[in-house]
Amino acid sequence: MPKTLIEPFRIKSIEPIRMTTRAERERLLEEARLNVFKLRAEDVLIDWLTDSGTGAMSAHQWAAIMEGDESYAGARSFFRLEKVIQDITGMPHFVPTHQGRAAEKVLFTAVCKKGDLVPNNCHFDTTRGNLEYLGVEAVDLVVPEGLQPATIAPFKGNIDLDRVEAVLQKEGARIPFGMLTVTNNTGGGQPVSMANIRAYAALLRKYGKPFIMDVCRFAENAMFIKMRESGYENTSVRDIAREMFSYADGATMSAKKDGMVNIGGFIVLRSDEWLDEVRSDLIMMEGFPTYGGMAGRDLEALAVGLQEGLDEDYLRYRLRTAEYLGEKLEAAGVGFVKPTGGHAVYIDARTVLPDMPVQHYPAWALCNALYLEGGIRGVEIGSVMFGKRLGDGTETYHSMELVRLAFPRRMYTQSHFDYAAEVIAEVKQKAAGIRGVKITKQPRFLRHFTCECAWV
Numbered sequence: 001m002p003k004t005l006i007e008p009f010r011i012k013s014i015e016p017i018r019m020t021t022r023a024e025r026e027r028l029l030e031e032a033r034l035n036v037f038k039l040r041a042e043d044v045l046i047d048w049l050t051d052s053g054t055g056a057m058s059a060h061q062w063a064a065i066m067e068g069d070e071s072y073a074g075a076r077s078f079f080r081l082e083k084v085i086q087d088i089t090g091m092p093h094f095v096p097t098h099q100g101r102a103a104e105k106v107l108f109t110a111v112c113k114k115g116d117l118v119p120n121n122c123h124f125d126t127t128r129g130n131l132e133y134l135g136v137e138a139v140d141l142v143v144p145e146g147l148q149p150a151t152i153a154p155f156k157g158n159i160d161l162d163r164v165e166a167v168l169q170k171e172g173a174r175i176p177f178g179m180l181t182v183t184n185n186t187g188g189g190q191p192v193s194m195a196n197i198r199a200y201a202a203l204l205r206k207y208g209k210p211f212i213m214d215v216c217r218f219a220e221n222a223m224f225i226k227m228r229e230s231g232y233e234n235t236s237v238r239d240i241a242r243e244m245f246s247y248a249d250g251a252t253m254s255a256k257k258d259g260m261v262n263i264g265g266f267i268v269l270r271s272d273e274w275l276d277e278v279r280s281d282l283i284m285m286e287g288f289p290t291y292g293g294m295a296g297r298d299l300e301a302l303a304v305g306l307q308e309g310l311d312e313d314y315l316r317y318r319l320r321t322a323e324y325l326g327e328k329l330e331a332a333g334v335g336f337v338k339p340t341g342g343h344a345v346y347i348d349a350r351t352v353l354p355d356m357p358v359q360h361y362p363a364w365a366l367c368n369a370l371y372l373e374g375g376i377r378g379v380e381i382g383s384v385m386f387g388k389r390l391g392d393g394t395e396t397y398h399s400m401e402l403v404r405l406a407f408p409r410r411m412y413t414q415s416h417f418d419y420a421a422e423v424i425a426e427v428k429q430k431a432a433g434i435r436g437v438k439i440t441k442q443p444r445f446l447r448h449f450t451c452e453c454a455w456v
């Protein structure tokens with residue numbers, strides 16, 4: 001067998017991307033106030049801002065879109081998708097929403113109350129936001145290696161079972177359910193092992209707590225289990241996914257990830273205990289129970305996308321792309337979160353800009369440098385995103401300075417990755433010339449999206 005792992009598809013419809021000159025990019029970035037979120041997408045050559053809803057749909061999905069039944073109630077498209085989801089998850093109850101955060105909002109509003117506490121490996125930011133909005137404490141209990149970028153371990157997304165048990169003992173009365181995010185997005189797209197899922201489920205059962213999974217990247221997680229956990233080498237990813245779901249009582253999903261669609265989400269539940277409450281909140285917030293927040297055509301595209309997302313040739317290629325870029329960065333002496341996760345590579349900006357003070361936001365500076373050098377857009381996960389300006393004008397800083405390059409599904413080819421690796425290596429060569437920034441204008445919350453900066 002040839003060793004080259006190829007994209008397991010060929011291109012039927014293309015979307016041109018535009019090269020810009022360095023001078024143009026300098027002007028465009030200045031106009032964007034040195035914030036890549038403010039760039040127009042068409043001025044970006046390789047857009048690795050996020051893998052959420054940005055992927056390419058297949059010919060089968062586009063064909064299914066024509067089959068969409070747009071009836072308000074009881075649409076055929078709902079029942080088609082319901083059957084696919086029941087088959088994959090083994091859960092009888094399916095509630096469609098327009099995206100993942102809506103699934104969270106509907107479920108949490110139905111079953112959480114002020115003063116509650118929810119444990120998770122790491123809450124994704126919308127999950128945390130939805131809980132905190134309801135006055136619920138969101139507690140992150142990932143294993144210690146999950147917070148160490150350079151430590152290589154197969155399942156850095158695992159939840160720390162000892163700390164979970166301590167929380168269950170101490171705070172049990174406040175806990176409506178336990179959560180687990182697969183893969184652990186906030187922690188670098190790192191997977192959770194089947195052993196950890198099983199043990200966490202048993203622990204929650206012992207304390208009489210339901211188990212809700214955040215399954216945005218369940219297929220990528222299942223593939224990691226197949227590749228890394230002994231005993232699963234010969235199990236199909238579909239069966240691994242089914243086993244993962246078998247331990248849970250329910251799940252929330254952003255279909256914009258492993259659903260392979262541009263918009264969509266859902267809740268699944270095993271028992272009907274919460275169902276009436278969930279459906280009445282759904283009607284208030286999203287729509288009638290047979291479409292939730294989606295058009296009939298979106299339900300059809302998702303029914304196909306969920307199955308394509310479990311294709312093992314696709315998943316092997318998918319996980320390999322991140323690993324491949326990791327190998328090239330290693331060769332260029334650029335540090336990153338190891339091992340590479342499922343959907344993204346997280347560059348450790350301190351390895352490129354070791355002498356830049358944190359006050360000049362090295363990860364933000366690196367992000368800007370990648371755009372200036374090669375038209376690549378990533379996202380800073382550092383002190384602009386997680387630091388704060390306090391009332392007295394002083395600043396807090398994040399413990400890590402990372403740049404996340406997240407890969408849309410089925411969109412970029414190997415030459416795009418080769419190009420990106422070359423740009424990153426070039427940026428490292430020229431690191432001495434990279435300028436830091438200061439923030440000149442910022443909103444009170446989520447400042448990275450809209451803040452304005454200037455060169456220091």
Ligand SMILES: *Cc1c(COP(=O)(O)O)cnc(C)c1O
Nearest residue numbers: 099100101124126185216254256
């Ligand atoms: C994207 C994401 C969500 C939220 O989903 P949206 O579709 O963006 O609303 C929730 N949890 C995780 C782990 C995610 O990656």
